[in-house]
Amino acid sequence: MSKVYYIKDTKKFWQARDKTRSILDGKRASSSYTEKVKVAEKLRLDAKFLKSGVIVSSKDRFANK
């Protein structure tokens, strides 16, 4: 893995993230009933798909714990 650095000022990043989430939440909340049903159905399918997943490799990261 290449060198990892961490930016000190992450405030701008989180502000952009929160702003975008807020916009998206607002759009979802004001969407039509049909749209909400569509989103709910997508979530149902995604949840069903996710439940089919099997962990095939897990790092034994804290074996002594």
Added chain:
Amino acid sequence: MGLKNVLACLNSLVVEGIIQDYAIGGGYAAMYYDIPMITYDLDVLVVLPSEKDYHCLYDYFRRGGAKIEEVYIFIEDMPVQFLPNYISPLFNSAIENANIVEFEGLRTKFVSVEYLIALLLTAFRSKDRIRVQGLLNKASKGILLDIIKRFDNEQGLLHKRYKEVLAGS
């Protein structure tokens, strides 16, 4: 299927060298480990060498004609947010220690349940608290406390929040 194609797309980003590695966090990871809860977007923690590469990632999708709204890139109609590892040591460690999960022959990576809890404690919105409560009984307390200890701030905010959730559950 939508989500499977999104996961395949993430894998292709690694193969093409657009990102070095990734792990899924947020609501979809919570949905994998626990019961389904409302979530709209897919949070993907990614390993990128620099901020320049973060912009290159967006350019890659922009060139491909993907819809981009603010920080979201839409893949198969799924709003995806890429969270670069250089933002936080916690992100970086969460990717390094992620679980490999197989779906219908397709392998992907999810942050471990303990890292997911730590990430949710960082965000700590109302829905994050509820998710943490649901995930606690699936996590190793020793591993979780170790993560919190290693990545907490000077004020011990993550530990305080962890105790707060425990008190409320």
